[in-house]
Amino acid sequence: MAPPHLNPLPAVEVGGVRFLIDRERPVAVLRGDDSERVVTWPDAPLPSRASTARLVPAPDAVWVVYEAYVPDSAGLVWSTAVRIGVDGSAVGVDIGRMSVIGADSEGIWASPAPWPAPEPYPGSDDVEAPASIDSEDLPVESWEDFQKDEDDWRRDVLSRHRNRRLHGVYTLSQLAELGDEDEGEHSYGWFASAPGDDAGEPATRLAPPPAPGPSAPVELVRFGRGGRVEPITVDRAVAEVAQDGSRTVFTFFPTNPVGTVDPETDSIGYSYPQSRISVDLTGGVPAALAVGDHEAAAVPMDDEECWDDDDAAGEATEPDARDRVDLATVSGIDWAPAGLSAEDIEAAVRDVVEQLEWLARPNTIWTRRDDRLHRVESPYRELAVRASGDWPETLVTVEFRHREYADALYRRRYRIFDTAGRPIDRQYLTVYLEADIATAHHPAARDGVIEFPDE
Incomplete structure (x- = not known):
């Protein structure tokens, strides 16, 4: 060492x-x-x-x-x-x-x-998400069928709205496809709208706060x-x-x-x-x-x-x-181990594992094409999450394939504790993971595996 x-x-x-x-x-x-x-x-x-x-x-x-x-x-x-x-x-x-x-x-x-x-902005407390947004009563559609309907709708939008501004919710790869097919100028982005909302110009402008x-x-x-x-x-x-x-x-x-x-x-x-x-x-x-x-x-x-x-x-x-001072002969340069109980350690590991396992659940998505909510299969498939190593060297490894971006096997490891044995904040790890996938912020595949740097 x-x-x-x-x-x-x-x-x-x-x-x-x-x-x-x-x-x-x-x-x-x-x-x-x-x-x-x-x-x-x-x-x-x-x-x-x-x-x-x-x-x-x-x-x-x-x-x-x-x-x-x-x-x-x-x-x-x-x-x-x-x-x-x-x-x-x-x-x-x-x-x-x-x-x-x-x-x-x-x-x-x-x-x-x-x-x-x-x-508080007047009326800001009146906005509520649709009651059915968290409902599990909707039937789960296959990823392939849902994408086929979305592709048909996008092609219809392109044919009717060439050289006009488009409104909708698109993945990054879909945006790239739309940009290739349409030579007009568009304004793309992420839009949050509830069912029944109009995609056009707002009826009234915002009042001054x-x-x-x-x-x-x-x-x-x-x-x-x-x-x-x-x-x-x-x-x-x-x-x-x-x-x-x-x-x-x-x-x-x-x-x-x-x-x-x-x-x-x-x-x-x-x-x-x-x-x-x-x-x-x-x-x-x-x-x-x-x-x-x-x-x-x-x-x-x-x-x-x-x-x-x-x-x-x-x-x-x-x-x-x-x-860059050599500390080899200096004592006391490492933190005293944190006093975590076995329950604390188990809870920190479980929190990360459960976040990653959530990726395999169906997504509830609202689409503008029919102004309805849909429950759709997760784009993550063959998801596997496992913990290994003793505290504080515990790692959680996630592996999966992604239906949209690549057929390669993705893999990433997360450290759960710092060198003193205290839990590392992993509150938004799935958000960062999805952003890395969507932006290709990762190494190229080697032997069919995309291996992210350990975190």
Whole structure:
């Protein structure tokens, strides 16, 4: 086995020290003008699921933030962080179901809701999917018969609508066929319509969305040294907290997102105006903060600083060849194993297996050709899913043939756990798999097998 080497995130300069922090391992190399030290934190807290690392610099440290999305939590993340000081100290903190939004010399800031939601659009709650969309009472049509009817309908559409815009739902291969047969200009795409909808121009244009109200109050928390936890309620949603000299800068949303109707596409787009205030917190964090009590300055919408807090302090630089440090003689470079129970391990494997097995189920499809729902055989055939290997080296392998894109045998393997034994987020793996198949984002077939890279 090759000796381990540091695989650093872009280096960050803080306080005359160059921080090289590994992307996956709990290890950092700190370089000064005439010194170098290695820091490890194998026992620091981590989210319960596999997480990604990002860096949030502070005036005298760099925080390594580990974030993992929590399933079924409306986009919430579970966060932990490790503070690496310029002196080589390393202290971890469990932040919980909050997103890190910045750091200062006293600690790291987190918010449970860093982005405001748009105002409800009138009538948006009235749209419901047809009751029969999930019904299994419809007869299952064979893939071949369904495709034959669709092909006949498409040929009829082409003959009647040459050189006119076409409406419908097409697979990528069908789009290619239509493009070859018709020399006219078309607008193709994915359309979501319920039975009974008209494919033509809408009868009425979208009305302007309501004027946005003020963004909702939020309780931020600063996690400080020595385990100190300092909550503060701000009367507007806060996107970022940073330090400027002796003052703390809050970047906030004065209102909820501003909606605008695009007349060309008859769709609504949203912008997120932001403003900033500078507050003196040297006397401590107050219980509440009203942004209207301070002079605010609008943040220009093209100010990229407000969208990327990874380099809010210090200067990030890309690693070079000198940063590929040999870690063979360094201890503590691997995470302590996660404390998963046998039930936790079984559930993580079962979740992936069941997602993949779902591919073989018939699909409920609405078609414009007859304005009806159809249950159609799955395009996946000869589907086989199996798990192998002991935790944390468990793999799930899926094999299948696809009726539409190729007669070759497709194969892909998925890792279920990271190196520390925590489940890897596989929430949308079938979506990504289908996209890879449809776009031919995979190696060419060899000996009749299309072998995807392991994930």
